[in-house]
Amino acid sequence: MGRRPLFTSESVTEGHPDKLADQVSDAVLDQVLATDPDPAAARVACETLVTTGLVVVAGEIRTDTYVDMNQIARSTIAGVGYDRAEAGFDGNTCGVLVAIDEQSPDIAQGVDRHGGPGTDDELNALGAGDQGMMFGYASDETEVGQPLPIHLAHRMAERLAAVRHSGQVPYLRPDGKTQVTVEYDDHGRPRRLDRVLVSAQHKPEIDTDTLLRPDLIEHVIAPCVPEGIDFDEERVLVNPTGRFELGGPQADTGLTGRKVVVDTYGGIARHGGGAFSGKDPTKVDRSATYAARWVAKHVVDAGLAHKAEVQLAYAIGVAEPVSISLDTFGTEEHDPEKILAGIREVFDLRPAAIIRDLDLRRPIYQATATYGHFGREGDGFTWEHTGRVDGLRAAAGA
Numbered sequence: 001m002g003r004r005p006l007f008t009s010e011s012v013t014e015g016h017p018d019k020l021a022d023q024v025s026d027a028v029l030d031q032v033l034a035t036d037p038d039p040a041a042a043r044v045a046c047e048t049l050v051t052t053g054l055v056v057v058a059g060e061i062r063t064d065t066y067v068d069m070n071q072i073a074r075s076t077i078a079g080v081g082y083d084r085a086e087a088g089f090d091g092n093t094c095g096v097l098v099a100i101d102e103q104s105p106d107i108a109q110g111v112d113r114h115g116g117p118g119t120d121d122e123l124n125a126l127g128a129g130d131q132g133m134m135f136g137y138a139s140d141e142t143e144v145g146q147p148l149p150i151h152l153a154h155r156m157a158e159r160l161a162a163v164r165h166s167g168q169v170p171y172l173r174p175d176g177k178t179q180v181t182v183e184y185d186d187h188g189r190p191r192r193l194d195r196v197l198v199s200a201q202h203k204p205e206i207d208t209d210t211l212l213r214p215d216l217i218e219h220v221i222a223p224c225v226p227e228g229i230d231f232d233e234e235r236v237l238v239n240p241t242g243r244f245e246l247g248g249p250q251a252d253t254g255l256t257g258r259k260v261v262v263d264t265y266g267g268i269a270r271h272g273g274g275a276f277s278g279k280d281p282t283k284v285d286r287s288a289t290y291a292a293r294w295v296a297k298h299v300v301d302a303g304l305a306h307k308a309e310v311q312l313a314y315a316i317g318v319a320e321p322v323s324i325s326l327d328t329f330g331t332e333e334h335d336p337e338k339i340l341a342g343i344r345e346v347f348d349l350r351p352a353a354i355i356r357d358l359d360l361r362r363p364i365y366q367a368t369a370t371y372g373h374f375g376r377e378g379d380g381f382t383w384e385h386t387g388r389v390d391g392l393r394a395a396a397g398a
Helices: 017-035 069-080 105-113 148-166 208-224 284-301 336-346 351-358 389-395
Strands: 006-012 043-051 054-062 095-101 132-139 172-184 190-202 236-238 307-314 323-327
Touching: 006 148, 017 043, 017 054, 017 069, 054 069, 069 095, 132 284, 148 172, 148 190, 148 208, 190 208, 208 236, 284 307, 284 336, 284 351, 284 389, 323 336, 336 389
Parallel strands: 054 095, 190 236
Antiparallel strands: 006 172, 043 054, 132 307, 172 190, 307 323
């Protein structure tokens, strides 16, 4: 028998430079949504760059509230663990440069007013914030509807940060990456972990083989491996170069939106290209991607297919999506055309309806900026809730 299929996905910790940038951008967005007297009128497109000793916060924001971006950037970075010079970056003393303009009036006129000739109702009054296509995906290979490689990579990265914050592994520093390769059986189900890679920033003079590797296997990797999945400790790589002392913005410049595959499905599904962090929900790059995941997860949770990928496409200033498509990869348990018809009946995918149904005008976004936007629990992750399963099954005639 030949070698079975493998698939690999990666994640990064909250201390990775790109994720620092995402967290600052989403912290700014949360502050606007939390304090603006009319959050529905606020518009945020915030980009962050972090590099050695410097944070740059730029973009376009329209709001009637005051946002102390200097303080937000510092507190966010220090909260991750970059709070002293020994960590290689200090949010308390780094330089912070703010360069914010107002939203372009050419964009605003399409988003705020247009929904089609002669339409004045609330849901048509908000057009899409940009053109583009967005994808959502779900699979029944994990309980949370995520592919196993990205799900495990996220959970290991999350645990890498948790054992650092708790002091259980006290010599760790904030930067880090994980990578998980899963072997699938002949039926496309996860069978074993073929390879696990963890790169973890650490204090000087920590020996990888005698201390770091056994600690990470015991406290980070093993607790994340699900029952029924084979795992061999000999297939674990930890800091393959032998040392990872210099990390964070001191070692690598970070930018908002540079981890879109990490943010979504780990490469197993398609991606429209638009990033999420720092964008208010009128930007369909964010809200429609959440909606597409919401729909795809309903398809899988309803038992209509084992895998589902939903694509939405929009034109700037137009409320109705210009296209909705569904791919079930041959795993459907019901007629895909009827499933798609049910989707159109049950889900209103105009931006204003998405914002209303998923309750997206709340300060919920900084929590999404690390460890993936999907497969997460909590009140803020409304696109993970599948309360319309019965309605979809009925509408699809299942």
